[in-house]
Amino acid sequence: MHVTMKKIADLAGVSRGTVDRVLNGRGKVKAEVAHRIKEIAKTLDYTPNTVAKSLSSRKKKTKICVILHAQRNLFFDDVIKGVEEAATTIKDFGIQVEVRLGYNFDPDYQLSLLDGAVAEGFNAIAITAINDPRIIECIKKYSGDGLPIVLLSSWLDIEDVLAYVGCDYPKSGSLSAGLINLLTKGSAKIGIVSPPFSMLGHRLRIDAFNASIASEYRGLEVLATLEIPFDDEQAYIITRRMLEKHPEIDTLFYATGAFSGGLRAVKDLGLYGKLTIVSVDLAVPVMQGLQDKGITATICQNPVGQGFMAIRVLFDNLIMGKLPEKRETLIEPTIKIRESIL
Amino acid sequence: MHVTMKKIADLAGVSRGTVDRVLNGRGKVKAEVAHRIKEIAKTLDYTPNTVAKSLSSRKKKTKICVILHAQRNLFFDDVIKGVEEAATTIKDFGIQVEVRLGYNFDPDYQLSLLDGAVAEGFNAIAITAINDPRIIECIKKYSGDGLPIVLLSSWLDIEDVLAYVGCDYPKSGSLSAGLINLLTKGSAKIGIVSPPFSMLGHRLRIDAFNASIASEYRGLEVLATLEIPFDDEQAYIITRRMLEKHPEIDTLFYATGAFSGGLRAVKDLGLYGKLTIVSVDLAVPVMQGLQDKGITATICQNPVGQGFMAIRVLFDNLIMGKLPEKRETLIEPTIKIRESIL
DNA sequence: CTGAAAGCGCTTACAG
């Protein structure tokens, strides 16, 4: 019971060093011996002991860098909280985690953070990567070089990467559709406001929203779909124009972070509290809106869990050489209403 | 950087053994020496290395017993899934986790499981304790003897225990009220069906539900509140009688696991699909009901998370001697609708 | 009351 390297070494009639070489692919071992060791390990169902492993390799510090694409906000505060929670549990494994904030979705700056982290010898990276060709190129390159990289919270289709940990955008979209159906008893004129589709996830979300309506909820009708930048002034203008152009709109699916501008437009038009509004995430104005019943519900994506999982996936890979089962670790979206945040 | 026992020993001019004695309260040490060591440890902000700690004490196996009060069902399957997930992450710490199923809420049987686990030398216990004086007494006794016990998923007011990990019943109640308010646009005649209040949590949930309505949602009216046992035949009869007696009821808060009986009553009366039904948890008939839109929503309590946290709390205590920050680790209730389970 | 030594299961130079 409980197989160790020593036991395998004894059975194979070699030293632990040799077993180590075979099982961890360090240096050359005579083929015949290697084969024998592998057989024994397999027969005995050997699994290396993570705890011993990390204790023994404590000298060569292992460092994980978490790179975000903007300054802190409520969402990233939660992501960071999850990251730090995970960091605490793996601290004693000699793994250090460092968070570096980006600046205003600036690709150049993020690029410099990325290169900087690699130059400083970080052993793994979690990044909310900006959808920019140079960044994608850069991530591909480092991944190709064997650096474990996790895309955190922002979906990009990069195969080479270790994993994507973040929102299940399609599910977030269909969940929103189902919820709006319930909240409006199956009949609604909907205006959609989305962040730019250049962030791929957002398109996936809206597509799923529409697909869900088309297949299940015929009483829901989408009158307008707007992409707006992360800019509250723009949000105000565009949202206002949409509501003026479509006075029949009684429901807003407001799937963007630039919330206060849009909310102001709703208020200025005297529609606050009259519209059914479903939002995403939990920014400050959303919290406020739920509180005073102007916002009906919001679809969250468990940012704490995202941060936590990103670190776990990297930890498992660094310590165990483990690949995640699926390249996408999708975090379950959840419905929050007023009482959820009380 | 990075304080170890050896460093402290050197600074104090003693051996590591002595430092160990002081910091872990094993055996006597001259008061003056002990004091010096404590000072140094505090100054240097020493925190013991969990990894080394557990590796070194690997010989004396540590075992956690998880005792449930009934056979498996979807809820406990998820709890067990969480338990096993946590068990995997701590396996290499030499901690074994074993799950033992109760039988039909039978206190005698649970008592025998509890005594059995202690007799077999388990080092910690997580238990979905039945609200029975003998069991409470027994838990108190073992807790008093220093055995770390976590109450899992079933709330009891036992101070001596290490922690309660489970549903936030009051929040579950207010969340249900808020949700029903949204689903019915603020106007509903409600029938409540609850499991017996002898399980304390259920009373807390219904109380919070009513309190929330009283303070915020005056358009909601509770016409009947029924406690029913976990028995589908009874559930059928009682639910049917309630609906016949109060034909104005348009909304059901069906906060019990005995679901299929009640659902059959609704169907037999031709009300399926017409009532707004909010349920709790995700038993098979609930899943089915959400699927075909007969059930509007259900309030879940993250059973996977409960199982996971229970083990984590015990692990932290066993390995680190850490007490949980609060004695109650409350799991956030969540709203699930049709699309949540698709 | 205190220290020296061995050990937990692995990795890492260092020899050969």
Next chain:
DNA sequence: CTGAAAGCGCTTACAG
């Protein structure tokens, strides 16, 4: 290509 030894940070008998 392979082995013996030291070490990661702690605990645990065993002496004294």
